[in-house]
Amino acid sequence: MKFPDNPLLGPLSRADFITANLSLVExxxxxxxxxxxxATRTPLTDANSEGAIGLINAxxxxxxxxxxFGAFAFPHIYGEIANAISRRPTTGIKIPEWIYPLIKRINxxxxxxxxxxxxxxxxxxxxxxxxxxxxxxxIKSTDALPEKDTRGHSDDYTYLDADTFLARLKPQPKKIIHMLMADYSxxxxxxxxGMSRQSVRATVLRVRENYERYEKISA
Structure with a gap:
């Protein structure tokens, strides 16, 4: 099956673009x-492989x-890696996804x-x-294990439901939040x-207020 190229990401094919941007994962x-x-004895090559999945999804x-694109891709890359590492005990043994609900039942x-x-x-x-x-x-205490794998969903690694709340923002605030999510200061x-730091902070505070109102409405 051939996946389509993304016309918003320039002339490179899907495969060539992903290969050219693997440095984002690294x-x-x-x-x-x-x-x-x-700590989990996870080879860096494994972490890079998981992050590459996030890059492809992005x-x-x-x-x-x-x-x-870098700001957009960050939460996808980060989330895939974090999810994979969370499933490794400190022994480096990866727990299969299907076992998690069973472990919860046993406990x-x-x-x-x-x-x-x-x-x-x-x-x-x-x-x-x-x-x-x-x-x-x-092998490891599992009292805090997640009930299920929510890999690929943005709320795994942000404090906002990016797919719903961020979609409501105007372009400028949305761009600011995406960049902050990508670990820019x-x-x-x-x-x-081309903004002052104070203007960025004011925008963030407005977004936070809007999110709090959104959260109350959605509750």
Whole structure:
């Protein structure tokens, strides 16, 4: 299956554009994830591979030429890497996605110290699945594990629901928020957009107020 090129991203083909921008992934990994990779024994090449998925998703979803591609791509890249690393215990063993709900069920039922056969009977699952889930529980405490994988959704790694709230913003505030989400400072955003730092801050405060109102309406 051939995926279409994005006309907003210049003359390069989809494959060539993604290859040419893999440095964005490397920058995110080196700037934000080196210590986490070391702690979870995740090879940097694995983190780069996960980030490349985010880069591809960003290319396919990019639809606003007023927003710099790097700023748009950042949350997609960051989210893919963060999600992948969150599923690795400190031993570096990756827990399969399907096991997470089962681990939650076992912990909720207070069965984490039981034998696989007991867990299987109580939960109506196979002994093999119970054994694998118990092994993962013993590798690492999983009390704080997410219920499900929400990879690719912007609310994994921002404080705003970008797909709904940000879409309502006018082009200038939207561009500012996207750049701040991409880890630019307010001063850097101001220089890039020809604004003072105070103007950027005032815009952010207005957006925050609007978001708080939006959140109350949506609740």
């Amino acid at each position: 920058t995110v990994v080196n700037r934000h994830f080196r210590s986490q990779c070391a 290319y396919d979803r990019y639809n606003d030429a007023a927003v710099p 909720s039922a207070g069965l984490s110290g039981e034998q696989p056969e007991v867990v299987a009977k109580e939960l109506g699952i196979t002994a093999a699945k119970a054994r694998q889930a118990l092994r993962c529980i013993r 307010q001063s850097e955003v101001g220089r890039a957009l």
